[in-house]
Amino acid sequence: MDNCIFCKIVRGEIPSKKVYEDANVFAFHDIHPAAPVHFMLVPKQHIDSLADVEDSHRNLLGEMMLLVPRLAKEQGCTDGFRTVINTGSVGGQEVYHLHVHIMGGGKRLPGMIPHPR
Ligand code: AMP
Ligand code: ZN
Numbered sequence: 001m002d003n004c005i006f007c008k009i010v011r012g013e014i015p016s017k018k019v020y021e022d023a024n025v026f027a028f029h030d031i032h033p034a035a036p037v038h039f040m041l042v043p044k045q046h047i048d049s050l051a052d053v054e055d056s057h058r059n060l061l062g063e064m065m066l067l068v069p070r071l072a073k074e075q076g077c078t079d080g081f082r083t084v085i086n087t088g089s090v091g092g093q094e095v096y097h098l099h100v101h102i103m104g105g106g107k108r109l110p111g112m113i114p115h116p117r
Contacts, residue, residue, distance in 0.1 A: 024044055024063055033103075037076050039102055081104030084100070085099070
């Protein structure tokens, strides 16, 4: 995708603080971190969002989920972490290239969804 900001990061056309790269995925620090550790894991292949995944993405998604705990630990999330995949307008997605936010490295993150007690 020519104008996708995360495709440009994957291609090295926009600078990023790289966390990890292999043939299928790329990970980089979020430019506006919401936690002491906050990076994103994206497929190199452009997929708009989690709402657009198909059966053909099974192996890719599996690789990404297996990488999350490994990279989180390597980045200093030793006491757990939060993963977020914002999807679509209701989900607050701003960049339409599938990405997993991984956050941690500090104190307990605030609750996201208020629960009635
Ligand atoms: P969202 O689509 O809502 O899950 O959020 C997109 C995320 O991408 C936000 O947390 C932004 O801070 C982050 N972001 C946008 N542009 C860049 C960039 N050039 N480098 C790193 N992170 C970015
Ligand atoms: Zn893209």
